[in-house]
Amino acid sequence: DIQMTQSPSAMSASVGDRVTITCRASQGISNYLVWFQQKPGKVPRRLTYAASSLQSGVPSRFSGSGSGTEFTLTISSLQPEDFATYYCLQQNSYPWTFGQGTKVEIK
């Protein structure tokens, strides 16, 4: 099975900060990588797919990049509504696997 390692597991940041979350795959997954945002008690929301394609309706301050084994989600200027938990998901092979999550909290 492919392991997805997210870092950091948690972070504190201020409004306006640039935030970068990393996901590393235990083996190459091409660009089969999706990023989600989840707020407490809510359904996950897809932010990007195919590693770098932005989901329709998602603000342009979110961007995804990477290929192979290393991927990043970047929030260019953190907004109050962005405080949430973020997950990556590999879709290269079954079983699909999520990263353990990154909780972004207010500093």
Add this chain to the structure above:
Amino acid sequence: QVQLVESGGGVVQPGRSLRLSCAASGFTFSRYSMHWVRQAPGKGLEWVTIISFDGSNKYYADSVKGRFTISRDNSENTLYLQMNSLRAEDTAVYYCARELVSTIFGVVSRDAFDIWGQGTTVTVSS
């Protein structure tokens, strides 16, 4: 509008069974592969299983293999998850989500998890 609605969750004793349903509307259900994803209380997301658009292919997480069975009825636009031999560690919110698979010049494109259901809660406890 495009919608997935899960049902069938509840409280069940260890070792018993439960069947979840996911009703789809607003899109051509028979074109989409369908997945179940779960989230235990206070924990992260866990992929559970997938069924292809026509039901011919199914895959499972090791944690549920041999106990859970995914199925679908394209005439009723409904996805199912039969859960047998339930354990305390199966306690979670269960979500269904869709995936559109396409192949262009031999390259597989996966457009997955753009739409999720609201989730149904399964609690396994004596």
